[in-house]
Amino acid sequence: MTFAPALRSELIKIRTLRSLLWGLAAVLLATTAFSALAGLDDSGEEFDPLFSTFFGVSFGQIAAITFGAQAVSAEFQGGALRLSLAAVPDRVRWFAAKAVAVGSPALVIGLVSGGVSLAVGKAVLGSRASTLTWGEELRGAVGCGVYLALMALFAAGIAAVLRSGVATLSILIPFLLIVSFVVGGASGTVADFLPDKAGQVVLHENWDGALGPWTGLGVTALWAAAALTAGAWSMRRRDA
Amino acid sequence: MTSIDVQDLTKEYGTKRAVDHLTFSVLPGRVTGFLGPNGAGKSTTMRLVLGLDRPTSGTATVGGRAYATLDEPLRHVGALLDAQAAHGSRTARDHLRALAASNRIPERRVDEVLEQSGLGSVARRRVKTYSLGMRQRLGIAAALLGDPPVVLLDEPSNGLDPEGIIWIRELLRELAREGRTVLVSSHLMNETASFADHLVVLGRGRLLADMPMREFIHARVQPRVRVRTTDGAALGDLLARHGIEAVEGEGGRWTAFDARVEDIGRLTSAAHLPILELASEEATLEQAYLDLTGVETEFAATPTTPQTQEA
Numbered sequence: 253m254t255f256a257p258a259l260r261s262e263l264i265k266i267r268t269l270r271s272l273l274w275g276l277a278a279v280l281l282a283t284t285a286f287s288a289l290a291g292l293d294d295s296g297e298e299f300d301p302l303f304s305t306f307f308g309v310s311f312g313q314i315a316a317i318t319f320g321a322q323a324v325s326a327e328f329q330g331g332a333l334r335l336s337l338a339a340v341p342d343r344v345r346w347f348a349a350k351a352v353a354v355g356s357p358a359l360v361i362g363l364v365s366g367g368v369s370l371a372v373g374k375a376v377l378g379s380r381a382s383t384l385t386w387g388e389e390l391r392g393a394v395g396c397g398v399y400l401a402l403m404a405l406f407a408a409g410i411a412a413v414l415r416s417g418v419a420t421l422s423i424l425i426p427f428l429l430i431v432s433f434v435v436g437g438a439s440g441t442v443a444d445f446l447p448d449k450a451g452q453v454v455l456h457e458n459w460d461g462a463l464g465p466w467t468g469l470g471v472t473a474l475w476a477a478a479a480l481t482a483g484a485w486s487m488r489r490r491d492a
Numbered sequence: 493m494t495s496i497d498v499q500d501l502t503k504e505y506g507t508k509r510a511v512d513h514l515t516f517s518v519l520p521g522r523v524t525g526f527l528g529p530n531g532a533g534k535s536t537t538m539r540l541v542l543g544l545d546r547p548t549s550g551t552a553t554v555g556g557r558a559y560a561t562l563d564e565p566l567r568h569v570g571a572l573l574d575a576q577a578a579h580g581s582r583t584a585r586d587h588l589r590a591l592a593a594s595n596r597i598p599e600r601r602v603d604e605v606l607e608q609s610g611l612g613s614v615a616r617r618r619v620k621t622y623s624l625g626m627r628q629r630l631g632i633a634a635a636l637l638g639d640p641p642v643v644l645l646d647e648p649s650n651g652l653d654p655e656g657i658i659w660i661r662e663l664l665r666e667l668a669r670e671g672r673t674v675l676v677s678s679h680l681m682n683e684t685a686s687f688a689d690h691l692v693v694l695g696r697g698r699l700l701a702d703m704p705m706r707e708f709i710h711a712r713v714q715p716r717v718r719v720r721t722t723d724g725a726a727l728g729d730l731l732a733r734h735g736i737e738a739v740e741g742e743g744g745r746w747t748a749f750d751a752r753v754e755d756i757g758r759l760t761s762a763a764h765l766p767i768l769e770l771a772s773e774e775a776t777l778e779q780a781y782l783d784l785t786g787v788e789t790e791f792a793a794t795p796t797t798p799q800t801q802e803a
Contacts, residue, residue: 257564261594268586269579330576334544335634338571339594341543341560492544 255349258340262353266323275319276361279400283312283365284372291376301381302392302457305373309396309455310428312365313403313448316358317424320404323354324483325417334492343487347412351480354408359401366396388457391465395454398469402476406447409479413486447475494555494568494641494673495519496541501550503536503697510536512697513550518675518690520641523668525688525705526677529785533697534677535573538644542571554642566595566638572631572645580620584611584630587619588637597638609633610659624651632660642673649683661687681778695785705777712783713775717756720745720769730763731756745769 266272286308327333327350340346370393374381411420428448443449444461451472454465463471496518503511511533518524526534539545541552543559554562554569562568578587588602606615609629619627628651635643648660664687667674675692678684684691691708693701701708721727724744731738731748736756738748748756753772760767 257594257596261590264586264590264593265582268582268590270581326579329579331574332577332579334539334542334573335577335591336594337544338542338569338573339566339591341562341565491546492539 255345258345258349259352261339262349263356265326266353266357269323269326272319272323272326275315275322276357278315279312279319279358279361280365280368282315283308283396283400284368286311287369288372288376291373299380300457301377301384302388303452303455304377305381305384305389306366306369306392306396306455307373308365308369309399309452312362312400313428314425316362316400316404317407317428318421319358320354320407321411321417321420321424324350324408324411325415325420328415337492344484347480347484347487351405351408355401355405358404359397362400363394363397365400366393369393369396384457392455395451395465395469399451399454399472402451402469402472403447405476406472406479409476409481409483412483413479415486445471447472450475496642496644496673496675497551497553497556498537498541499551499553501537501540501552502548503533503540503545504548510697511540511547514694514697514699516692516699516702518673518692520673521668521671522689523664523674523676523687524690524692525684526675526692526694527679527681527684527781528677528694528700530679531696532694534694535646536697537694538571538573538646538675538677541644542569542573544573564595564638566591566597566640568638568640569642569644570635570638570640571643572628572635572648574646575624575627575631575650577634578619578627578630581618583616583618584622584633585615587630588634591634592637595638601637601639605633605636608636610656625653625656628652629656632663640672643667643675645674645676647677647679649678649680657683681776681781685777693781693784700784709775709777709780712780714750715752715775716773717748717751717753718745718769718771718773719748719756719760719767721760721765721767723765726763726765727760730759730765734759747773 287306290304290307327336337343337346340349370389407420407424410424411417414420444463450463450468453459453461453463453468459465498514498516501511501514502509514537528534536545540547541554541559551558559565559569578584585602585606588605589599592599592602606612609632611626611629611633614626619630622630628648632645632648635645649657652660664674664676668689676687685705688705691701691703691705692699719727720743724740724746727746728738728740731746736748736751738746740746753770757770
């Protein structure tokens with residue numbers, strides 16, 4: 253059996269759950285709305301026009317991890333996983349299909365969010381965004397999409413290990429909201445390598461940590477890959 | 493030939509042995525009832541056959557192959573394990589579409605099995621609006637999706653209304669007639685008796701019986717004859733004289749053990765005893781089952797006594 257039928261099945265599952273579609277819509281909404289709001293505030297001392305444009309990502313990512321966690325945790329309700337694995341007994345292939353089905357719509361919606369945020373953010377910032385080059389803008393928009401997709405995958409991997417969406421979110425959301433904000437201020441430390449901190453470098457015009465825009469996204473990708481690997485391993489090892 | 497073969501299968505959860513060196517085969521063309529008290533290992537065995545749980549030792553194969561090695565397994569084996577498997581927020585049709593896509597089953601099959609299970613008119617309603625019986629039907633529809641030669645159903649009659657019970661009975665008979673291998677677990681004896689040809693009985697993870705249902709019943713329960721005449725005492729004498737063991741019940745009704753209606757009819761006729769009632773009491777699966785598992789039942793609160801059933 254090839255990969256394509258398993259993927260098609262997982263994509264149907266995503267498309268046919270209204271809560272997941274709302275989750276994707278929330279990514280777009282939260283990212284663009286909070287980006288626009290951030291542009292109205294010009295009191296910051298360390299004003300970064302690019303990050304101001306993508307400020308909403310901090311909120312959009314909550315929706316993205318909720319989407320990723322829910323897409324996986326739906327399988328752990330009432331024996332759904334048994335039916336899924338009876339249909340696709342190769343568990344690693346099944347989980348890979350699930351990950352692609354989570355990652356690809358998240359990437360698409362992330363890129364759209366990036367594009368809309370950029371357009372809205374620039375409009376709100378007006379002349380204050382004049383220092384941004386075309387290359388920086390593109391980097392930010394693409395980076396926004398990739399970052400949101402990676403966070404959704406990160407959450408998906410953790411949800412597969414914990415077998416619960418609630419547990420996943422009650423770890424990740426406080427982590428993103430508190431830990432990262434608290435230790436995040438200290439640049440040049442190990443905090444730079446946290447999944448969200450590292451991946452958000454790509455959204456800044458200027459950065460001073462150990463990681464650049466793409467290496468930062470690379471670190472986030474490693475986090476996501478590690479979570480997915482742990483999820484796949486847990487899926488393989490345990491009874492369904 | 494697509495049979496299910498379980499070979500020396502053992503599954504331990506921690507220190508508890510759920511399935512204990514189980515060996516049996518389920519053959520095509522008949523309905524095999526899978527019986528045993530709660531916790532006897534029926535569901536575990538089904539999960540092991542489907543490769544969902546890993547056996548501690550032993551093997552379970554379908555048509556000689558481990559389930560996990562089957563290409564597009566839904567076309568080989570259909571299973572109902574849990575009526576709650578469908579997500580409440582999805583429609584029944586979308587639930588089956590996703591399942592069908594994974595095994596490249598054409599979408600028209602989805603509508604076919606929905607019709608077949610009587611869900612055609614509610615196919616586009618969300619599963620959370622379904623009753624348990626409707627969910628059970630949806631689970632059965634999912635099992636039939638790939639038109640599989642092997643069907644495993646775990647407690648399919650759960651929650652079904654009387655009409656549904658008749659439907660599932662007819663369906664199981666039909667599947668067996670078509671030459672499929674059908675394994676159906678249940679703890680409802682009268683229900684199982686209505687569709688099973690063959691029985692596999694478990695108790696505490698071990699195989700207690702693997703034989704045709706008729707044989708199983710007759711090996712365990714003596715046939716009995718119920719007889720009532722105008723003169724109960726004379727009837728008692730008559731039976732005793734002919735060495736027929738019998739006990740007197742209420743209203744002058746006697747129950748004769750290990751006897752046939754033909755014999756007793758002749759005896760009473762020869763003795764000029766007017767008969768008011770003469771009937772053979774069919775042994776039931778329930779009696780036979782309780783006789784077998786009485787000692788094995790793990791969770792029995794009180795010793796169970798076989799209930800005689802009016803034949």
